[in-house]
Amino acid sequence: MTTERDLTISEVRLTPVLIADPPLLNTQGVHQPYTPRLIVEVVTAAGITGVGETYGDTKYLELARPFADRLVGRQVSDLGGLFTVADEVDVDAARVENALDVGGQRGVQTADKLRLSVVSGFEVACLDALGKALGLPVHALLGGKVRDAVEYSAYLFYKWADHPAGVPSEKDDWGEAVDPAGIVEQARRFTERYGFTSFKLKGGVFPPDEEIAAIRALAEAFPGHPLRLDPNGAWSVETSLKVAAALGDVLEYLEDPTLGTDAMAEVASRTSIPLATNMCVTTFAEIKEAFTRDAVQVVLSDHHYWGGLRNTRELAAICRTFGVGVSMHSNTHLGISLAAMTQVASTIPGLHHACDSHYPWQSEDVITERIAFEGGTVKVTDTPGLGVELDRDKLAFLHQRWLDDDGTMRDRDDEAAMRVADPEWTPPAVPRW
Ligand SMILES: O=C([O-])C(=O)C[C@H](O)[C@@H](O)C(=O)[O-]
Numbered sequence: 001m002t003t004e005r006d007l008t009i010s011e012v013r014l015t016p017v018l019i020a021d022p023p024l025l026n027t028q029g030v031h032q033p034y035t036p037r038l039i040v041e042v043v044t045a046a047g048i049t050g051v052g053e054t055y056g057d058t059k060y061l062e063l064a065r066p067f068a069d070r071l072v073g074r075q076v077s078d079l080g081g082l083f084t085v086a087d088e089v090d091v092d093a094a095r096v097e098n099a100l101d102v103g104g105q106r107g108v109q110t111a112d113k114l115r116l117s118v119v120s121g122f123e124v125a126c127l128d129a130l131g132k133a134l135g136l137p138v139h140a141l142l143g144g145k146v147r148d149a150v151e152y153s154a155y156l157f158y159k160w161a162d163h164p165a166g167v168p169s170e171k172d173d174w175g176e177a178v179d180p181a182g183i184v185e186q187a188r189r190f191t192e193r194y195g196f197t198s199f200k201l202k203g204g205v206f207p208p209d210e211e212i213a214a215i216r217a218l219a220e221a222f223p224g225h226p227l228r229l230d231p232n233g234a235w236s237v238e239t240s241l242k243v244a245a246a247l248g249d250v251l252e253y254l255e256d257p258t259l260g261t262d263a264m265a266e267v268a269s270r271t272s273i274p275l276a277t278n279m280c281v282t283t284f285a286e287i288k289e290a291f292t293r294d295a296v297q298v299v300l301s302d303h304h305y306w307g308g309l310r311n312t313r314e315l316a317a318i319c320r321t322f323g324v325g326v327s328m329h330s331n332t333h334l335g336i337s338l339a340a341m342t343q344v345a346s347t348i349p350g351l352h353h354a355c356d357s358h359y360p361w362q363s364e365d366v367i368t369e370r371i372a373f374e375g376g377t378v379k380v381t382d383t384p385g386l387g388v389e390l391d392r393d394k395l396a397f398l399h400q401r402w403l404d405d406d407g408t409m410r411d412r413d414d415e416a417a418m419r420v421a422d423p424e425w426t427p428p429a430v431p432r433w
């Protein structure tokens with residue numbers, strides 16, 4: 001007999017989508033006009049549907065499909081079991097050998113990192129379904145919220161006004177930002193539209209002196225506001241120290257100035273500016289060495305690649321134990337993930353830095369009501385589950401775009417996107433400066 005409380009998974013639906021993305025620049029290249037995401041739906045025998053979201057590139061889809069098949073008949077409450085199921089799914093070795101993840105922003109790929117990214121989408125969907133079945137918000141399932149709103153930072157990017165001519169794309173209304181004045185203007189729009197009070201600039205795009213000038217211009221335009229600069233490891237130790245010296249009085253932290261624990265530890269030992277990372281510490285295995293050597297002072301968690309919301313809390317507890325700060329990293333994502341980030345962030349004590357989110361750059365979504373930023377924060381909903389609802393028309397539209405794509409956009413490739421504008425482009429050797 002099926003009851004409301006029957007938590008057995010009867011069906012899992014996977015829907016890859018392509019969502020519009022503006023021409024945002026980073027050290028590897030530029031964002032493509034459309035980027036893949038995977039929407040996960042877990043349906044219980046009682047007819048309750050939970051939703052999750054994760055990376056949608058082919059290598060994740062290849063894992064998500066056999067993973068989904070193995071979930072039918074299990075309980076949505078069996079969250080620990082998701083990791084056991086993931087271990088049973090083979091990862092094609094060719095997918096991970098020397099491959100760099102998401103434009104190289106997350107270090108060298110491993111089978112485990114791929115598996116954890118897939119698990120996260122399913123874990124969130126199971127938590128959403130479980131919360132709906134029990135009448136509890138996800139934060140209650142994680143132990144309860146310790147704040148009613150989660151603060152986010154404005155994620156500033158150097159960007160072109162448009163994607164290259166002749167490439168199908170959606171127009172955005174942010175305009176060009178390729179110099180300090182453009183970045184300040186972009187920051188003003190972020191504050192007007194969303195009320196953000198912290199600013200992060202994605203760097204590693206222009207020579208360091210130009211990026212120092214952009215941060216200086218922000219400091220002048222927004223005196224006293226927390227500022228961060230993240231070149232994704234594009235600088236040498238000496239360049240990192242030069243930037244740290246030039247911006248020491250205005251930076252809240254410097255994010256991944258240089259690559260690897262050795263170089264980060266060297267920089268950290270010679271500057272008083274805290275170093276944050278989403279590249280140096282990306283797995284539990286990397287924590288011990290980085291913390292012992294005091295290579296990082298803030299870890300930017302990302303529930304997608306740490307394996308879900310429960311692992312994010314475990315990471316936060318380890319950071320707390322070692323006196324290391326914790327906040328959140330973000331790649332391009334939709335409202336389901338913003339809801340998930342907000343739910344878990346609401347449960348983490350000592351979240352001292354505003355979290356990153358790409359969400360303001362996304363004009364499209366798969367949920368019925370876009371999540372609003374008020375005064376730079378997202379309210380923590382007490383609605384059962386994540387508090388979001390799938391819009392099936394929007395989902396179908398964005399899935400159709402994925403079906404219609406010839407494969408060009410189905411795997412994020414910032415280098416390839418840059419080559420459309422500059423056929424000579426190759427990703428710069430690191431350190432770039
Ligand atoms: O904080 C970060 O390193 C990121 O957000 C990485 C992302 O991949 C970002 O650089 C991007 O999307 O271009």
Ligand SMILES: [Mg+2]
Nearest residue numbers: 230255256278
């Ligand atoms: Mg970063």
